[in-house]
Amino acid sequence: MSVADYTARTSVRLGGLVLFVLIAFGVALTFTDEIALERLVTFGFLSRSLEMATPIALAAVGGLYAEKSGVFNIGLEGFMIFGAFSAAATMYALGGTSPTQGHVWAALVAAVLVSVALTVLFAVLLIHFKADQIVAGLAVWFVGLGFAPFTAAVIWGSRSSPGLTSIDPIAFGQSPLILLTIGIVVASWVVLYRTRYGNWIQAAGENPEALDTAGIDVNRVRYATVIFSGAMAGLGGAVLLAHAGNFGGTGETMVDGRGWIGIVAYLFGNYNPIGAAAAALLFGALDMLNVQFQTVGIDLPSRLVNLLPYVAVIVVLTAWGKTRMPDAVGEPYESEE
């Protein structure tokens, strides 16, 4: 069955990442005399890894839907920036500098709505006007990097928002958004592999003509997935914000490359939502491991260790590369009248 097959390919790649994490551990442990493992792998470490992974996983799931249907949404990073910013703006508009938990949830919803509105425009450019997907996606990033901080500066007189509030944890100190993300990931998997829409999405990316001749409007499928990808990236940004509690718009903004990692995550996961989420979790763990190293005083050059996920991406892509992109990615589809 193709599902099994996907999983098989995915696990090889994820296995690569796990290996990487283990090697990192090994290196760390050789550097230290008797740092207890329980100081390194704590409950907090696991939950921070999860928290780190959520925005990335959301963006990744969105991105893979779009790409599965034949549209490469390279603008995830930009949509995440917009998502984080609009969540912050909404929270501030509703509750000033001391928003309530209700406002946080409203902000999440608003961020999704704003992202959907923006992605509709983006999707029209991509699908109706056949924009070059790479270029338009990069443009979204540029636009996000420019206009989100600009608008922040107009609202707050500073590119960063004042401290707002972060979402309260539910059981075991875990954010409810982690649960939400898990729910979305699983639902995405079910939709992709167990419903007709999933079939259509896959067909739209692999052989749009086949779908067209089956009487399904290819571009409608693509509109749906691209808008979904924007919504998920926006939600990812908003989740990041809801965890952090304020918007940082200086430099590369608080999103700081998570959208790019999202793309990498779904490539690792071989376009499987669960695989993508697992990859996001591994990236999260790698990052948090670096933090743990510092905390327990394993003296690695943190600037270099911070580069590990990037190196991991390159190594694993090369060693187990050859992610098979859907055949029709990047090609606008024009039904014969």
Add this chain to the structure above:
Amino acid sequence: MLSATVLERIAIAIASTLSAILIGLVIVAVAGYNPVQFVNQLVVGSFGSERAIVRTLRYSTLFILTGVAVAVAFRAGVFNIGVQGQFIMGGFATVVSIVGIAPLLPENAVGGTILIAIGTLAAIVAGGLYAALPGVLKAYGGANEIITTIMLNFIAIGFVGWLVAGRFNDPEATATRTRQLPEYVELPSPIVSDPNFSLVGLLVMLATVAAVAVIMARTSFGYDMVTSGYQQSAAGYAGVDPKRMIVSTMTFSGVVAGLAGAVFVIMIQGYYTDPSGVGNYGFDAIAVSLLAANNPVGVVPAGLLFGGLESAGSHIQINSDVPVQLIDGIVGLVVLFVAVPELFRMIAKRTGLGGENR
């Protein structure tokens, strides 16, 4: 990209820019600033005075060089998003090699010239190698170059940043930076005397553009490259080894990016800092190249436009309180519009402008 005639490309580039600026102005107005004044400052700030022009040319020199680097790769169908990283590696290599070798050479103009040559060579080698790496990984490992080059940008920033703060930090300086180039390592600056701009740098840039244009249009290598970009399968048929071509294209692109890094260091900065603070030339270059439809000659006007915008940005900073992020946003919009030639074709058709379709 979609095929189009040169004239059409130019029309689209102009229309994109104007549309983006127009939207930018609306945003300026909505945000409560004066759009008329903004336009005025755009013009004055980019070409309104000798200082402004020199500043524009300084930015443009780098935008054009990095833009050409991007164009080379994109033309050949290889998406080198890593020009920023290659630019950083190149510039850093220039500093390290010049600072390292300077004590061995006489401290005069002759020594300076030799050092410039060595530094430039180092930059070219470093940029070329740093680009060849993702080329090799793509050709022989199947690793998508868009992703690997983006990763390599992060890695270049982190790695050079680490070296600048550590091994190569200038012990005399309080700020985080390398030692400075000796002051006799300096481009002669005829006519315009500006400490950060030299006509020689501009000429180097123009010569590079010309050389790249000639290579692309008039050599077998260029023909192989461009053909690969248009139609991989036909290039293979014509005897191009696609794997080698990917590597040579990336290397070529990286060489130009490295050269841009050398110009940056020798003409402008004179030392190396944390690379997160050397500007985003390599990223904006993607926009520059696309605006020029990846044509190396077209990169010159496109680079001038971006140089002008950047220069106007700095003028606007000094002379008004419009946040500079606006300029970045407008640049993003220019790129966005450039990506959608079809939009303008449609508008042209509707309005009866633009004449023939096709």
Add this chain to the structure above:
Amino acid sequence: LGDEDEGNGNGSDDAATEVAIISSPAGFDDNAFNDNAVEGLEAASNDFDLSYTTIEETEEAQYESIQADAAESGYDLIVTVGDNHTDPMATNAEQYPDQNWMLINNMIDGADNVSGWIEMNNEMSFLAGVVAGAMTTEDFEHADSSTDPGESTVGFVGGEDIPLINAFEESYIEGVEWVNDDVEVLTGYGGSFSDTQAANDVAESQIDDGADIVWHAASAAGAGVFSAAQDNDRFAIGVDVDQSVTEEQYQDVILGSAVKALDEATYQVAEAVVDDDFESVVGEQNLSVDEGAIDFVVGQAVEGDLPDTVMDSLDEAITSFENDEIELTCGPTSC
């Protein structure tokens, strides 16, 4: 040269004194260093017939040119933030001898038109360390948060791992150890001055590992440290300005802030220019404990609640600085 058409400044209000301030590579809106310098000008603009313009330039290579551009625009005073401006200013101070310059974090030897301000970040960090080191063994509660006297561990969260911040870290550790040799200091870097979440993660990891007080030198990302303290019922210490005011949301967990009077410095220089008395501030100026320009301010919410032993340690440290009894390994900007 210089056909600058419309003069200078924010056209509208025709103030007598025009000041420009050029950012450090980190840019404005850092809620710290750069913003602090701007605050002094803001105050000056309220008190005097003065207006100011902020010029953000994050590309260090442009400093020489943008300083000159600003000088060409005819400002009465140009303030530059960060020692990255040093070399370009050495050139421009000579090129524009009639221009008044203020350089923050460094000085230019022999230039008679530059007011160079060196802020003793090392001393400031030391004070933060003293308070953290003293507090961690105390039994202290405020609102939902408490210390853990059983465990003598404190934390430090840096933004980027660069020599400037390394100097903060080192001096902080020296401050902690000066109070109590047995306190363990956990240190870490988020890798960014803008990624609040990254700073938050580092702080949480340290709190997990026993830290009950965390100080940050992470600029805008530092907000993440406060929220980590808040979420885990621990405490944090602010930097540069009284962050219990600027980050009001986190007032409950901010024990206090190690501050430097950078705003006062810019205010003072601006005032001198207004009074036509720039010469009085030319040359090396110090923002140090000795001058009363480096201090530790107790947080708004815990005002008066801090244990006396802690306040005593702090006072003792300040006196020792005044008597030159403390030798720091690191300088103000690097070790």
Add this chain to the structure above:
Amino acid sequence: MTASQTTPAVRLEGITKRFGDVVANDSVDFTLEQGSIHALLGENGSGKTTLMSILYGLYDQNEGSISVDGHEQTFDSPRDAMEAGVGMIHQHFQLVPSMTVLQNVILGHEPVDNGLINDGAARGRIEDICSRYEFDVDQYLDTRVEELDLGAQQRVEIVKSLYRGADVLILDEPTAVLTPQEVERLMDVMADLREDGQSLIFISHKLDEALEIADQITVLRDGEAIGTVDTAETTEQDLAQMMVGREVLFDRLERESSTGDPVLEVDGLCMRGDRDRRQVDDIDLTLRSGEILGIAGVQGNGQSELVEGITGLRSVEEGTIRLAGDDITGMNRRRRIENGIAYIPEDRQSEGLVQDYSLVRNALLGNQTIAPYANGQILDWDEVSDHAAEIVEEYDVQPPNPDATAGSLSGGNQQKFIVGREIGHDPDVLVASHPTRGVDIGSVEFIHNRLIELREEGLGILVVSSKLEEIRKLSDRIAVMYEGEFIDVVDPDAVTEEDLGLLMAGHEPTNEPPQQSDPQPDGGGSRD
């Protein structure tokens, strides 16, 4: 209304379809009777696919009407057509290779239960269909389509249409990609379907197939319906004349000079194909100057790989290749071009020409290191322009404008340009892969004559083609390739088409000696 008593299954009246200036269908009338098979014949580009696409709702006609089962219909999309019971199996299969057979069959018509695909229901329905027509498709429902051979893929297509409830089935050139055995099998399937009351439209270029299976035949030429005839009342000759508009010669081309010394020698060649399967298995061949060696075979039996091995586009696993006595096995494609191996590629669209380049730029393709077009690395565009103009002139490329883009030319003209370019500078060996695929009759003759001329001039030519007439017309010897091996080498004058067909299907000829001629006319080049 016609005189027939029953309502026709499909009736097209006055259908006209224009693509810009091209009139693809010119007021075509067409009637499909219930429960019958109706063949649609015509040369490439005569408008067959277009007409059927209109019936299937893919295109809107400019004029004319469609009725199905007596009801006039307007189809805006294939979905409409399917609802009316019209299904189409395309020339290029409309399958998603990476998806399973099951997913493909139910695509767009997934039975749903609580929002999820009801796997059981889908399987049940497919099994019903399969048992009714004795299909084997239900045996591999969970296999991915890309793992099936073409015949099986085609059956998936048919099941897909039936699953969607089609009672009118359009099969667009279904036999083009099949082996003779698979063709037989398809014919049986079609007959079964007819028996069961389905109405079928069968598109083909092949007269004999149409005559074998169809009840009626309609011939299209240049977008017009030339006529409809009952199968019983027509002959192959009549149909051919209708298709082409004049009499057609099936004869072998005359040749005068005899063959010379070996120019290309292949020894024990083994190669792997794309899926790492061994596609070329220990092939020996000798090509002499002034000889045309034809390689016949059903697609996918290793011809493409063999050609790529000789021309340097694919690496060789074992064996040697010698050009005029020199070992060139290790030489890359570039060097082989420079050493005189010219190549007319199988796929002119994607390999032979850069679609967006002008003819001038295309004239350089492959020649970019060869004097006089290149002087070292430096190109001489004037020379290239002259060369392009020469080709256009000499090969009658239409439109005669060297600055036109290759993509704007019709297939035949593209092919003529390639032929002109490839033999422009006296190669020693020409490898021509399907040299007339998709080319109109006029151009076919032109290209054939040109190849013979070149032969007479002493060139060694290797022709690969799946068209038997072409192979027979051109070749001095024919090697038949089956599963990576030369199953036999035969004399085209002696062999019959039936024998060739059997050989192509892998039947060793040995047990039928009387029909067989000496397989080694020139001594060399046969398989061991």
